[in-house]
Amino acid sequence: MSLWFKRFIAAIFLGGQTIVHILKGKFNYPNILEQMALVGPESLLIALLISTTVGMVFTIQVAREFINIGAGQVVGGVLSLTLTRELAPVLTAVVLAGKVGSAFAAEIGTMKVSEQIDALYILKTDPVDYLVIPRVIACCVMLPLLTILSIVAGMLGGLLIATSVYGMPGRVFLDSARNFLDAWDLCTAPIKAVCFGALIAIIGCSWGLTTTGGAKGVGQSTTTAVVTSLLAIFISNFFLSWLMFQGSGSAVSKAM
Numbered sequence: 001m002s003l004w005f006k007r008f009i010a011a012i013f014l015g016g017q018t019i020v021h022i023l024k025g026k027f028n029y030p031n032i033l034e035q036m037a038l039v040g041p042e043s044l045l046i047a048l049l050i051s052t053t054v055g056m057v058f059t060i061q062v063a064r065e066f067i068n069i070g071a072g073q074v075v076g077g078v079l080s081l082t083l084t085r086e087l088a089p090v091l092t093a094v095v096l097a098g099k100v101g102s103a104f105a106a107e108i109g110t111m112k113v114s115e116q117i118d119a120l121y122i123l124k125t126d127p128v129d130y131l132v133i134p135r136v137i138a139c140c141v142m143l144p145l146l147t148i149l150s151i152v153a154g155m156l157g158g159l160l161i162a163t164s165v166y167g168m169p170g171r172v173f174l175d176s177a178r179n180f181l182d183a184w185d186l187c188t189a190p191i192k193a194v195c196f197g198a199l200i201a202i203i204g205c206s207w208g209l210t211t212t213g214g215a216k217g218v219g220q221s222t223t224t225a226v227v228t229s230l231l232a233i234f235i236s237n238f239f240l241s242w243l244m245f246q247g248s249g250s251a252v253s254k255a256m
Contacts, residue, residue: 004224011206011228017128018136018202026129027137035138039100040146047095047146048153054087055079055154059161067166076173077180079158080151084181084189085245088150090237093196096143097229101204104135105225108208109218117209132205139197144190151189188244195240199232 063075108131111117120127155177162168207225211217 004228007207007210007224008228010210011203014128014132014206014209015198015202018132021126021128021133022137026126026133028130028134031130031134032137035134036142038103039096039135039138040142043096043099043142043146044149046099047092047150050091050095051083051088051150051154052157054091055083055157056161058082058087058154059158060165063162063166063168072166072168073172074176074180075162075168076155076158076176080155080177080181081185083151083154084185086237086241088154089147089189089192089196090233092143092147092150093193093200093233094230096139096146096197097200097226097233100139101200101229102222102226104201104204105208105211106218106222108205109211109221112209112211113214113217127209132202132209135205136198136201139201140194141197143197143200144193147189147193184244188240191244192237192240195236196233199236200229203229203232 058079059075062078063072066072066075066078108117111131117127120130159170159173162173163170204225207221207228211221213220
């Protein structure tokens with residue numbers, strides 16, 4: 001059995017432990033607030049920059065094609081659907097996996113190889129309560145907020161390009177977005193973000209807790225945790241999208 005598979009099984013068990021401990025109300029509030037401050041503000045700028053540029057590039061590619069076929073008035077709606085359903089939650093989760101998930105694995109892995117985890121057991125402190133749950137809650141709370149801000153940033157980037165490059169009236173762009181979106185579309189992004197946040201935190205913490213081999217092992221755990229988190233994000237995104245959007249409904253036909 002490969003080391004990765006063993007760690008994957010350990011991550012599943014850690015996820016189950018985390019759910020049980022959360023249901024029992026075992027919270028370390030100072031640690032939760034500390035992790036929320038680290039997860040949110042430190043990832044905000046890069047998430048907004050990526051979403052803004054993605055919104056601008058997407059508008060360039062879509063607007064030039066839609067304007068040629070006389071459908072320029074739907075550019076804002078198409079961008080809003082793409083951002084809320086897929087781009088914003090996935091890209092923000094990728095940012096969090098690379099920046100925060102790696103930090104979780106490195107920090108906890110260093111604690112593991114330096115026997116600080118063993119010291120917690122000696123002090124009768126459960127590492128799940130002290131280390132894992134605050135990080136899981138922080139990611140599940142902050143990632144939806146970052147995703148919502150990313151949607152806004154992406155729409156503003158698209159609006160800038162639509163008005164400045166293609167001369168599209170801003171009201172037409174925004175009205176299109178409002179007509180295309182419904183309440184369910186606005187709910188799917190935070191739902192996906194919560195799932196992605198939990199995956200990133202649990203994988204990062206689990207890979208950290210199973211680290212061996214000193215400094216070299218910490219580096220390997222960090223790299224593998226990020227790769228595994230990215231795989232988990234994209235695979236879970238497929239199943240979430242399939243559950244949320246399967247069927248023959250069309251937001252475009254409703255808005256037209």
